[in-house]
Amino acid sequence: MEHIRTTKILHHHIASVEKLALTTSGCPLVIQCKNFRIVHFIVPRERDCHDIYNSLLQLSKQAKYEDLYAFSYNPKQNDSERLQGWQLIDLAEEYKRMGVPNSHWELSDANREYKICETYPRELYVPWTASKPIIVGSSKFRSKGRFPVLSYYHQDKKAAICRCSQPLSGFSARCMEDEHLLQAISKANPVNRYMYVVDTRPKLNAMANRAAGKGYENEDNYSSIRFQFVGIENIHVMRSSLQKLLEVNGTKGLSVSDFYSGLESSGWLRHIKAIMDAAIFLAKAIMVENASVLVHCSDGWDRTSQVCSLGSLLLDSYYRTIKGFMVLIEKDWISFGHKFSERCGHLDGDPKEVSPVFTQFLECVWHLTEQFPQAFEFNEAFLLQIHEHIHSCQFGNFLGNCQKEREELKLKEKTYSLWPFILEDQKKYLNPLYSSKSHRFIVLEPNTVSFNFKFWRNMYHQFDRTLHPRQSVFNIIMNMNEQNKQLEKDIKDLESKIKQRKNKQTDDILTKELLHSVHPESPTLKTSLCFKEQTLLPVNDSLRTIEGSSPADNRYSEYAEEFSKSEPAVVSLEYGVARMTC
């Protein structure tokens, strides 16, 4: 029987298509995907290749949301199932879990109609002392109207992580309402009246913004703040950093030297470390100083989302569960208006808006899972799956750039939510080593010495199986965990069956004794010797066999050349000895 392998690539996953120069075997077509898969095709006829190339170019760049996969994807669910799926993550519930509203924080209806800020959600939590005029005033002083609101409330410390965009301070402008709002936030913390304002941008960038009438908070104008830059680069730097990283890793026959100097010059791990350090700053401010923190960057939807969500994840073990992680993404990324569609290039738009901001967040989480292998309920596959779907456009969650836009697109009626599908497959995403016993407020204190940051091979070479370990410890342990559950069940079944038998026997014996009073010796011993031990569930066998382990797969390509060379390179130096063909 012929074995047919199919490779499926979603059109939405295509990042670029390239037609290379014609070769003798045909016309090469290289497709680079957003999930970092690279596929090479050789199309025998150049005209076909050209046609495919043009079709792919068109299919991979949609002009309208309505043409995206999510609007035609049909998992055969009815309306109520779909709605239930969307209701799985309930942010009102989440704020309740954090412990708001309370005596210091309340739900504000100021943005109920998206009148103050179009890119914020309708429901926002602010200090109860912040009246509507103060909110309105502050929003006018903040870029895109993104005034300071609550992102995470630490119930134990009564301290908050808040987020906003940069102030329109220019060189000297002030805004009483904004100052008042910040003071309200710091006063909402009963323990520490000082609050950190963390500007996640490099200082130079923030200063440059002042010339455009934007900028950063002047400590003199705000009574109780401590101002801090943390120096994370902007989306354009991140985009070209990733591009460099991918270029290096795409090199054929890459040397160790080139790999590390490429890794260094891409700056990628430096950026990851900067984000991690910023998140640690937040966690420390809350845990050590009991201080609230206000985080912003320029518009407050990229770096701010990274730092706020990662900071909360360090502080609160709930976000390290599967459900909690979904909530975290819904809250700090989706609801607060991270521009997924623009950053992921869902539509044919401005390529300068594309940036791997969310990918970086996932990578930071991966680094944490590496340092704390038992702290997370989910595994690497979960992170990779989410990454797959921010680009797939198969589900509605990541379409659009803010809540208002999503409502206008009627995503909840026309598309499905990703989360219930992931939960259905939960088994695949569970970390077998997870220790759930840990207390809710156990803080992760990652080590950020540079040597802790490693290249995430399974993300950037997810589809390049030859680079992966040939046997996965993780999968084996995961399966063993599953098997253990099954065995526990088997034991229970067997025990109850044995009990039944025994009871039956004693009953039988009793009745027989009554009938015959003499009972012949039972030949159990004999039969038990004949019993053969059964081998149990060979679950791991397939995993332990070695897939793809062959020299051809392993890029010892240089060998092949060695073997096919007709004569060694030395011949000319061999004192004119005749060439020997073997």
Added chain:
Amino acid sequence: MEFAELIKTPRVDNVVLHRPFYPAVEGTLCLTGHHLILSSRQDNTEELWLLHSNIDAIDKRFVGSLGTIIIKCKDFRIIQLDIPGMEECLNIASSIEALSTLDSITLMYPFFYRPMFEVIEDGWHSFLPEQEFELYSSATSEWRLSYVNKEFAVCPSYPPIVIVPKSIDDEALRKVATFRHGGRFPVLSYYHQKNGMVIMRSGQPLTGTNGRRCKEDEKLINATLRVGKRGYVIDTRSLNVAQQARAKGGGFEQEAHYPQWRRIHKSIERYHILQESLIKLVEACNDQTHNMDRWLSKLEASNWLTHIKEILTTACLAAQCIDREGASVLIHGTEGTDSTLQVTSLAQIILEPRSRTIRGFEALIEREWLQAGHPFQQRCAQSAYCNTKQKWEAPVFLLFLDCVWQILRQFPCSFEFNENFLIMLFEHAYASQFGTFLGNSESERCKLKLQQKTMSLWSWVNQPSELSKYTNPLFEANNLVIWPSVAPQSLPLWEGIFLRWNRCSKYLDEAYEEMVNIIEYNKELQAKVNILRRQLAELETEDGMQESP
């Protein structure tokens, strides 16, 4: 000589020991002939028990009368001792310096060590060449044991017994020995049972500039080829280096004289280049203040992983010749005691399932490193912190262990041993209470009477209680050839060795324990299910017997 002469101050109180990730401990420092011991006063427990021979370098400095000694160990650990009193500190420092650099091997600790355990199996007799040969002799009759080197006269770095082609007599071997560097005539290193192909190793041929040849040498290596087959000579030096070697009397097999052999040159570095690579790598790993760019550029500049890739690639090439091309291989560099052994032993790890078991790996080290004459004493005299750079010091064996770790990482279920086994071997190669890694060759070990006077590492390791520490819970025998990936993305830094003292491994250790627990629990459950099933079956047959009259 008495050790007492070297120990100027045997004991100092109120010494404070600083180690990364541990709280500082105050206690009494004692110097003995072979150990530096610090015991805390409270409960008289030893906090530190360090072999002098493990000390690579020391630094001392003074603040007022408080002296500080920084001890840098061969296993890369760095500890600090605060010693009150300038004189005491100076005395301790000079004693340590003297005791850690003893000239005479017979003063080393293995000659004084008395085991506290019962020796079940004497490791000195665990891996005898005759036994190893028996494994082959059932499969082939083309090879024989030769005792030509019984007195170490033919080749001082070879063991008394070697395996050679049956058709070549001892007289021919003696002639070949004169044509090969250090007398290292080609001998059998590995026999691939699957197809009868072999790996041989030797020193370089001494062709010199006028292209000297040796008929016996040609006959010997041709004798290993099947009719119509050809073989590969893998020279672990670049062509350039091999050509330069001719000026010094060395050289390589010329096609004209070895028409059935194809030569492939690979470039594996040696000596000070490797030692410098290690020094740079450890320096980079020890500096926690490096920013990301500096760390990556230091890691890159150390070239350590480049060496790993080179060695692994060459080993894969040799294995590929054997298993895929169906061709025998002769491997040598210059002396045939360093890169040659890295390649022959790694090729066996790839090809031979037995070498991935604990016993098999021990046999491999015994055969391909100790008996094959890797000069451990010279290579492992100093480690990453040494100031006196000697040409013969090089982390050749550590590179080999790192390569094994890389393969282990890619095939985590195919090895019977775990990472700790490799770390333990690294430690003992540099400083040990056992005699196994002393000396530079079998002849030196014989002269030192190590078998009589010292304990073998294997005697200790192969006790069940020790073995359990080194056993890989995931192991499942895998009879396939395992082909590792040698792409840089697949070759990470060996953190268990190089970051061992620089980070807290608590969470990683706990996770490993949890993994072991899951596996143990699985075994328990399986056993229990089997018992219950049997019980149930018994009851069922019992019932059946009763029901049928």
